[in-house]
Amino acid sequence: MDAALWGFLGAIVGGLLTAGTNYMSLRAESSRIDAARKHEIEVATREDRKARVHEWREGISAAAAGLDTPVETQTWFLSLRPYIGNDILVSGFVRGKQLGKLGVDALSAEVNQIERRWGLI
Numbered sequence: 001m002d003a004a005l006w007g008f009l010g011a012i013v014g015g016l017l018t019a020g021t022n023y024m025s026l027r028a029e030s031s032r033i034d035a036a037r038k039h040e041i042e043v044a045t046r047e048d049r050k051a052r053v054h055e056w057r058e059g060i061s062a063a064a065a066g067l068d069t070p071v072e073t074q075t076w077f078l079s080l081r082p083y084i085g086n087d088i089l090v091s092g093f094v095r096g097k098q099l100g101k102l103g104v105d106a107l108s109a110e111v112n113q114i115e116r117r118w119g120l121i
Contacts, residue, residue: 049118056080056111063099071099084110 059076071077084107099107115121 046118046120050120052079053111053115053118053120057108060099060104060107060111064101064104080107080111083114 055076056079059074059080063071063074063077112121
């Protein structure tokens with residue numbers, strides 16, 4: 001083989017190695033960015049869940065003391081409702097403007113379970 005063919009083959013191999021190195025570098029950077037983004041989403045989700053639990057606890061305390069409007073129309077209760085069991089909803093614990101002791105205990109227990117399920121405690 002003459003020198004021109006060796007030069008041509010060397011250029012092809014060099015180009016392939018450079019392209020492969022660049023590709024792997026881009027993949028590594030992309031993976032790092034994806035991991036950072038996933039972590040940011042997890043942190044934001046955790047903080048949002050903590051804020052929800054705090055809001056629910058404050059709402060339960062306020063409802064135990066008595067409210068001007070029914071519990072079922074309160075924002076905190078509407079955000080909690082999808083997470084609580086039907087047994088609480090149909091039991092009559094949550095009716096009217098005030099929660100009785102059983103209602104407070106039942107909703108507090110539900111919030112505790114949700115908090116555990118979400119890994120906040």
